[in-house]
Amino acid sequence: MQTITKMTKRPWVLWVLVVVFLSLILWNIPIEKRKYGLSQSNLVTDYTGLLPERVERVMEATNRSDLQDIIKEANEKGYKISLAGLQHSQGGHTYYKDGVVLDMRSLDKILEIDEKNKTIRVEAGASWEEVQQAITPYGLALKVTQSQSIFTIGGSLSVNAHGRDIRFGPMAGTVKEMTLLTPTGEIITVTRDDSKEWMKYVFGGYGLFGIILDVTLELTENEVYAIQTEEVKTKEYEDYFKRLMDDDKTAMHYARVSVAPETFLEEMYVINYDITGEIDKDTPLKKEEGIRISKFALDIGRKGGKLEDLFWETQGHYIDSLDGSTITRNNVMRSESTFMEYTTPGRVEVLQEFFVPVNSYEEYLQDLKKLLSSNDSKEDFKVHNITVRYAAKDEVTTLNYATEDMLGLVILIQHGLKKDEIEGAKKIIQDWTDLTLKHRGTYYLPYYRYQTKEQFKESYPAWEEFYREKSQRDPNEVFQNLFYDYYLKEGSTS
Ligand SMILES: Cc1cc2nc3c(=O)[nH]c(=O)nc-3n(C[C@H](O)[C@H](O)[C@H](O)COP(=O)(O)OP(=O)(O)OC[C@H]3O[C@@H](n4cnc5c(N)ncnc54)[C@H](O)[C@@H]3O)c2cc1C
Secondary structure, three states: OHHHHHHHHOHHHHHHHHHHHHHHHHHOOOOOOOOOOOOEOOEEOOOOOOOOEEOOEEEEOOOHHHHHHHHHHHHHHOOOEEEEOOOOOOOOOOOOOOOEEEEHHHOOOEEEEEOOOOEEEEEOOOEHHHHHHHHHHHOEEEOOOOOOOOOEHHHHHOOOOOOOEOOOOOHHHHEEEEEEEOOOOOEEEEEOOOOOOHHHHHOOOOOOOOEEEEEEEEEEEOEEEEEEEEEEEHHHHHHHHHHHHHOOOEEEEEEEEOOOHHHOOOEEEEEEEEEEEEEOOOOOOOOOOOHHHHHHHHHHHHOOHHHHHHHHHHHHHHHHHHOOOEEEHHHHOOOOOHHHOOOOOOEEEEEEEEEEEHHHHHHHHHHHHHHOOOOOOOOOOEEEEEEEEEEOOOOOOOOOOOOOOEEEEEEEEEEEOOHHHHHHHHHHHHHHHHHHHHOOOEEOOOOOOOOOHHHHHHHOOOHHHHHHHHHHHOOOOOEOOHHHHHHHHHHHHO
């Protein structure tokens, strides 16, 4: 009683206690990393762990002539090779039953930075993190990369990744030159005007057309951007985005769509990075910050229902607080990732991405509202987050997800691991894919294989050309992975 009286006389004591209490809670939030990768009790998995498989062995990619010997030997002896970067793909793209996995991560040298011509030549096992470390002191930045820097160059080009940039087109288009170890064991230099058109198949080719040894990437200036944020309605976004593209002041952009019950698929927060004309050589690369608090907020949102409403509102305040601040291009391309770690036993969190033509966005979202449940707190299949990015028309790759200018919806989904729960998730994602196809859209291939073989073929009508070229350029089918086996080998006969 006495203590309480003392506290009311001195309210700061109460505040100190509240702060200490909250700090203790936050401090104790475990940041446990997912367990995945090349050795999980003799099984190999990728980021989601959904397709564990036994492989013959894992070999470190050391030097080029050793790699050449391995490929020649595989051609002679008939063993199968898969390539692994940082294994953020989620559908067995980096390994194959009883095959050999080449771990590309040690092929990671920065070979040359040409400051005048703004290019970097880098080995394909390096991560974007390493590239950013190397180019930032020169005031240079990447033209296109994912929103995070946690991927290898080879892995990113093999899926033809995209991110927040809205001006430089597809990632594959930023490669000037590539050194490739072909499926028959030759090391060749490939340029954009190469008559054999290797880039068309290697980029977005999921490691099936040889080993990317190094690439020369076009760079741009490490510009300083002014962050501009606002809230828009989903029905206004299509026009909003078109105006943004017509007006040249914004260099990078993304948006979040509400998945909270009260504003489900109706509200969006947009984040624009507007050109200031300044170039930066001094600002250091930002480190991950606020991991525990972000994880705490995300975990609240993961509960769904009213708590998800609260999470959406909190995100709004946070995004609003960024308005008017400045950030360098390199720092936009390295957003936080650790807070997304999810390790609850019996459940998994996966990504999916659907693309629709910019002109179809509004109608698509209206239809999507009818397909998904706005309050999934009691359901097994939960949608936690949707971000929207622009994927410019791609004229380079064969397995092409952007045959015209597209908006990509990146979706963070959680579901259970029991057989019926996986089947339930499959059903919803397949319905979602049908809806996307109905709107002339497609889906992204690095993720888990929820989609049917028919949906794959409809989404990627050039699959036959891809498959035919694969048989010609890799006659002994040396490069294999579970993705290829399921959608292309099995798919071609079904
Ligand atoms: C949390 C998270 C966030 C993501 N965000 C984005 C995003 O913002 N934008 C986006 O587009 N994608 C995104 N992705 C998908 C990601 O870009 C791809 O999974 C990408 O392939 C990851 O690179 P990696 O190094 O992990 O590749 P891996 O998964 O290791 O490999 C991917 C493919 O590339 C092949 N490969 C690897 N190295 C080589 C090489 N040297 N030569 C030839 N083939 C090779 C592999 O065989 C495999 O088929 C995200 C994924 C996760 C898990």
